[in-house]
Amino acid sequence: MTDTPFISPEKARELAKRFGTPLYVYDENALRRAAEACLAFPNAFGLTVRFAIKACPTAAVLKLFDSMGLHFDASSIYEVRRAMHAGIAPEKISLSTQELPLEFSDEIKAGIRFNACSLDQLERYGSAFPGTRVGVRFNPGIGSGGTGKTNVGGPDSSFGIWFEYADAVRFILKKHGLTLERIHTHIGSGSDPVIWQRAALASLEMVKKFPSVDTLDFGGGYKVARVHGEKTTDLRTCGAPVRDAIAQLAEETGRKLHFEIEPGTYLVANAGSILARVQDVTDTGKFGRHFIKLDMGMTELLRPSLYGAQHPTAIVPSLQRANTPPRGEVAYVIVGHCCESGDLVSCAPGEPEQLAGRFFHEVEIGDLCLIGGTGAYCSSMSAKNYNSFPEAAEVLLQADGNARLIRRRQTLEQMLQNEIA
Ligand SMILES: *Cc1c(COP(=O)(O)O)cnc(C)c1O
Numbered sequence: 001m002t003d004t005p006f007i008s009p010e011k012a013r014e015l016a017k018r019f020g021t022p023l024y025v026y027d028e029n030a031l032r033r034a035a036e037a038c039l040a041f042p043n044a045f046g047l048t049v050r051f052a053i054k055a056c057p058t059a060a061v062l063k064l065f066d067s068m069g070l071h072f073d074a075s076s077i078y079e080v081r082r083a084m085h086a087g088i089a090p091e092k093i094s095l096s097t098q099e100l101p102l103e104f105s106d107e108i109k110a111g112i113r114f115n116a117c118s119l120d121q122l123e124r125y126g127s128a129f130p131g132t133r134v135g136v137r138f139n140p141g142i143g144s145g146g147t148g149k150t151n152v153g154g155p156d157s158s159f160g161i162w163f164e165y166a167d168a169v170r171f172i173l174k175k176h177g178l179t180l181e182r183i184h185t186h187i188g189s190g191s192d193p194v195i196w197q198r199a200a201l202a203s204l205e206m207v208k209k210f211p212s213v214d215t216l217d218f219g220g221g222y223k224v225a226r227v228h229g230e231k232t233t234d235l236r237t238c239g240a241p242v243r244d245a246i247a248q249l250a251e252e253t254g255r256k257l258h259f260e261i262e263p264g265t266y267l268v269a270n271a272g273s274i275l276a277r278v279q280d281v282t283d284t285g286k287f288g289r290h291f292i293k294l295d296m297g298m299t300e301l302l303r304p305s306l307y308g309a310q311h312p313t314a315i316v317p318s319l320q321r322a323n324t325p326p327r328g329e330v331a332y333v334i335v336g337h338c339c340e341s342g343d344l345v346s347c348a349p350g351e352p353e354q355l356a357g358r359f360f361h362e363v364e365i366g367d368l369c370l371i372g373g374t375g376a377y378c379s380s381m382s383a384k385n386y387n388s389f390p391e392a393a394e395v396l397l398q399a400d401g402n403a404r405l406i407r408r409r410q411t412l413e414q415m416l417q418n419e420i421a
Pocket residue numbers: 052054055073075096186188189190219220221222262263264265266376
């Protein structure tokens with residue numbers, strides 16, 4: 001779909017001058033378009049779209065989605081608190097977490113929704129809040145992710161309650177007088193739409209075992225193409241058979257299930273770019289490589305080092321040489337600023353340790369580099385403060401064309417504030 005970041009060379013130079021680099025830039029129009037696509041997800045009896053906060057938890061992004069009617073999926077109690085701090089109403093936040101907090105009664109009393117993700121979580125929730133309504137995350141027995149690291153379903157995954165344990169769930173519900181209102185599955189990020197559909201239909205089977213359930217939450221995982229050759233999941237085609245199955249269930253049983261989806265990636269991935277500066281250009285001799293060293297790295301973008309993820313890159317020549325004719329193309333390996341050879345921006349697809357060149361007209365120190373597809377799991381999932389580089393600033397390019405600072409650059413004092421010498 002997209003092979004170039006959305007920022008024009010002129011805008012890139014303006015932003016670098018005004019806010020410095022490295023800089024995360026989010027595009028309001030792109031965020032809105034993605035949210036509208038999700039709100040149009042096929043459904044038979046109503047839909048709630050929850051933004052998976054972990055993909056990009058910055059308050060301004062949460063507030064924008066809130067204003068469009070989205071709800072939120074939190075994967076830790078801290079994300080719940082962060083969203084509430086940003087002004088999100090607790091009723092709009094649902095918690096599905098690997099680590100149940102010891103104490104979260106304030107948030108539950110405030111009205112957040114909770115999905116128990118293990119039998120022990122359900123037991124602990126039940127003893128603390130007997131007689132309430134609760135959701136359960138099931139592992140439907142199948143999973144699918146863009147990489148093994150993001151596959152969170154099937155026998156090798158610790159996420160959710162194994163689908164064969166429905167009786168144990170029923171026992172705990174009864175013991176504490178809980179009402180199961182929602183069944184939740186999330187099988188992985190970047191999941192295969194066909195396997196996603198199979199998992200969705202499997203959760204429909206679970207619903208049949210629990211008559212009190214009125215909501216089915218299908219999680220997220222919808223694929224987004226960041227570079228040429230990758231494929232974006234078509235939400236309409238993907239959701240249609242599931243909608244039909246739910247309509248069928250209503251005909252057979254009269255049960256009209258409410259739909260929930262929890263996209264993270266789909267809502268933000270291609271609405272964000274990183275703006276960096278080329279701070280060095282080196283090579284390793286006649287038979288070696290050419291390298292571009294940026295003023296960012298795994299401290300802002302971990303996905304290539306972690307997954308071998310591919311992100312589109314573009315060079316914006318400095319103004320001095322923007323008007324001189326470009327020279328020949330050279331294959332450059334783009335590396336980050338951390339003292340680690342694994343800090344690679346241009347690796348081979350799925351191969352975090354394999355260098356891959358990208359062709360650019362000769363690059364010079366001082367040029368800018370745009371890295372696209374970096375709205376999801378970049379700012380939120382980096383090796384922040386490694387080598388003591390400060391956390392980068394974030395900017396929202398508003399629909400009116402103005403850029404607004406939404407997170408300041410971290411200072412050294414802030415980085416050290418909790419140290420006791
Ligand atoms: C991470 C996560 C999501 C979002 O996944 P994406 O691949 O970003 O769409 C949704 N639901 C749950 C429970 C998650 O953990």
